[in-house]
Amino acid sequence: MNHQPFEDWLLNNIPITHEQKRDLDSHLRTCAYCAALVKTDKVLRTVKMASPANGFATRFQVRLAAQKAVDRRRRIAGSILFTLGGLALMGWVASPYLVTFFASPATWIAALVEFGVFLVTTFQATVQAGIVILNVLQGFLPPFAWMILLSTIAGVSLLWSVSIWRFVRVPQGV
């Protein structure tokens, strides 16, 4: 009998008869490779579980507390950065009006009205421009291109939403 059936028996742990067992024993005496298969299997079955050093759970509590502190600091830093960024942007946008705002009470109201008018006209202009662009593009772009464009926009929006969700998500129990 050649080597292969013995290797298959050993690798697949196939139940064997007494006669086959005799053949296997005899093969193991001459085949170092199969003997090594049996030996490594036997040793693997006797290796014990390794245990961590005492106080593992306590060390984990310390690490968890440290991680929570890091997460908390990161959230606070993120909030501060976000708020400061928003304030800076608002300040930059509003700076021309702020100068006027602090000049005199009469000009405050004028500036406020002017700003309101600016917002409304900007919005109207944007809408108009959008309508014009859409009208123009409608003639140029075939329907499948619209589908691709809208799908891309939807995909990017979804990606953006998921990214925001992942960023702000707080794991349970924290």
Add this chain to the structure above:
Amino acid sequence: MNDELAWVLQAQQGSDEAFAKLVEEHQTHVYNLCYRMLGEPESAEDAAQETFLRAYQNLHRYDQNRSFATWLLSIGAHYCIDRLRRRKLLVFSMDEENDDGSSFEIADAASPDPEVESVKREDRDRLHLLLRDLDATDRAAVIMRYWYDYSEIEIAESLRLTVSAVKSRLHRSRRALAGMWQEETPHARTERRPHESPAF
């Protein structure tokens, strides 16, 4: 409802005390997996801690139909595989074993035959070293099979492989281990009988 599931549910609702009980319960399993995967106690401790941390942060994703231990080991195995891939080269420091994190058992003088125990210990240490030469995923499969008695289906679920891939990885690993064992055994080579396969 068993205790473990109750602890998981409490931990999911924010109870650190319940999660601490889960850590106590599973620390040895997770540590052993990390130790067998990474080969050294310091890395294993760090990886086991990281495994529990990841489990804590992702408790809301745990599917209660699965075994919690399997879920934990799956996190640990993937973490260790990633870590091994990153570091590429393993450095084993067998001399750095200590009494607390003991994994290489010292022969018990009171046991029936200290010499036999000593040989067994040497064999286990030798095999532990040979494990490092296996591919990271193969190693995880072998560890789950032999230390945790996982079925091929459970290993496949834990490592996100197909059952046939697990089977093939286990066979490949056992062949590799046997080959390395044979190479390292002095005078292990025996004469091939004339009628046997020329492959051996």
